[in-house]
Amino acid sequence: MRQELQRPRGTQDILAPISSRMEQLRRIAIDTATRYGYDLLETPIFEQSAVFLRVGESTDIVQHERYTFTDVGGVDLTLRPEGTAAVARAYVENGMANKPQPVRLCYYGPMFRREKPEALRYRQHTQFGAELYGSTQPEADAEVILLACATVEAMGLPAPLVRLNSIGCSVCRPQYRASLLEYYHSHEEELCADCQSRLETNPLRLLDCKVDIDIRDRAPDIKDYWCADCAAHYAELVALLEASGRTVVRDPFLVRGLDYYTRTVFEIAHPSLGNRAALFGGGRYDGLATTLDGPETTPAVGFGMGMERILSVLEDKNLTPERRIYVAHIPGSEADAFVLAEHLRQEGFPIDTDLLRRSLKAQLRDASKRSNIVIIVGGDEWAQFKQVTVKDLAQNEQRTMPVEDLVPYLQQLS
Template sequence: MSGNLDGARAKDFAAPRGIPDYYPPTSADFRRVRDTMTQAARLAGYGHIELPIFEDTALFARGVGESTDVVSKEMYTFTDRGDRSVTLRPEGTAGVVRAVIQHGLDRGALPIKLCYAGPFFRYEKPQAGRYRQLQQVGVEAIGVDDPALDAEVIAIADEGYRRLGLTGFRLEITSLGDDASRGPYREALQEFLFGLDLDEPTRHRAQINPLRVLDDKRPEIKAATADAPLFIDYLSDDARAHFDTVLTHLKRLGVPYEINPRLVRGLDYYTKTTFEFVHDGLGAQSGIGGGGRYDGLMRLLGAKQDLSGIGFGIGVDRTMLAMEVEGVAHADTARCRVFGVPLGAEAKAELVDVAGRLRAAGISVDLAYGDRGLKGAMKAADRSGARLALVLGDRELAERRIEVKDLSTGEQHEVALDELVSEITRLLG
């Protein structure tokens, strides 16, 4: 064992391929995207849910669909020490629905409105904006089949992007119909697909779930299916009325959209309203978020009552790339608002106490550690991004006063230590 550990110590470790690290200053933008999106959801009454990182493999096989690329090619699945097959979560909706059923949330007030954020895992070829550990913010509204709720979910994502300062994105939307629509469309689509010269795996997929063929990214398949029947032409009267009402609500909310009848999402559970936010500045990986309605998923995962649902997943990684393309101003990278510069051991002890009192008042504070001189400590203060520096030496300490310096203007003045918290609060507004 010790030999293996010695070898590990000698190795140059790196993050697994396709998994990015986020650290200062970039991590400030990461937090900004995540927090802005979740705040937009909270303003609409969505409560937080924290999901397991891994679940029973069957949950995703049944909920996401065995014919999807996510389940058939991309899942991180392994057998644990209890000989159970578990999978690192590739998406959030199935886990949320499982939690709703398990904990009886569907027996309370409807709709159930939940928001989550965190890492998800798919084994894909790493490239810009497509990672094996992807970061998402998601919302789910379960229990009411109301077109106004569809519009609300879409508007939350739209509002989040705009609060971040993005302008170069667009919303593509379509309908994947209801049960009454699916039979006639499936028949028409299969008739079209079986008339093509397809390879055997693709023909098999067309037999099981023909809609998945339209989601095939291979250029030759995309070209061959360019004239395939459109789902939107096979909508039942109820599905058509639902879709038209969603569009009417989006107009009233001021959310611009483009109807894309060829839009197909990569998961099997979508029905009716289906949408994607696209940013053309990202090239081939242009999707920055999307979602849709998933009527029937509750029943599929074992619920006693079959409740409708609508949700989205926003890609934090891709949203950050879109912000970079547009030149959106970076988030504030300041580590603190106040930086303490002690000149001597007794001054440091006093500033440790001062920092504690300021933090208790809700003000972020850092100190110059390591017994630096004045010049080095002031450089550290500048690098911290702080607005104010507190300089305390033996003379000031004896007089129970401290020097407060505005790092943006260079102005400085002395303040009584007993009045420091109120003065700093005033200066920072």
């Protein structure tokens, strides 16, 4: 196929068995969120670029991983790279600060980032996420994390191990940041090229480095810099999660890439994804809504979950093939079969039927590939008694019955 007609890099066509599976996952996600009190919020898939720019100037995903365009009216627009900023914008714009607090929202849909594609890294991927606005309490962090865990379990994954950390607040983080910088500057010559530049751009991300791990391991731990409030918040959060039956582990090197986080950050990986690709991740971002012209103090906490990644670690056992019914005709009764097929569809049955006027033999061959019940219309039984033959392809059993008995019979089958 001509290259210019192929699908864009890093995107995918989702075909039949997988597409219905994705739909299933979407339903599970939204149902679970509903059970926790979260309302579905649908925002546009593009926003004015400023929405994302304000929210994370130093992150790669807004710096050079954006799909940005100018529309004919001259407005600068960006395909959303993540959900959090868009939800925050909607929260502010719709005056949700005036609703009963806390406000619980979830979202589901495609996200776009112009990254170099890789295993489980796409330029368009589907994300499910939830955001809780209006509470600074650790119960809020806990609820969001529990929802994320409950969601992946409802989808059929084993209980996840949550990696957790707190990156402090405006009171304590500056001091930590300073000592981290001091520490790394004293080892500057030993650092890899990436870390040297991180030193300038985003010092916290130094802890993410997989090369200079020996230097990293001796770096100061933020835990020792937490202010009293942050320490208490973290301790209460852990206690709540553990009391709820979740296993958590503190990861002192967990600092997430979006730079709007405050205090809590968390992530869960999956063994088969090699610890690098997280299934879901999130944290608290108390200053985000304010950045988007929201009220002075609008605490919030949330997570995002990569649906393609979930799908990839799910076993295929839940793939139950649909029960379908094939209406076949004996040559000469094409129209009668066609009308019967339409009638059965209106009765709610999933029907396949031949549209090529093929021989009965060819129809049965076709039916055996896509159906498990065949209804044969035509011939003497049809002409004389309006009877049809119903054949179970798997059992290789068939019986003849008046057409008016068909609907009750099929209903009793399923």
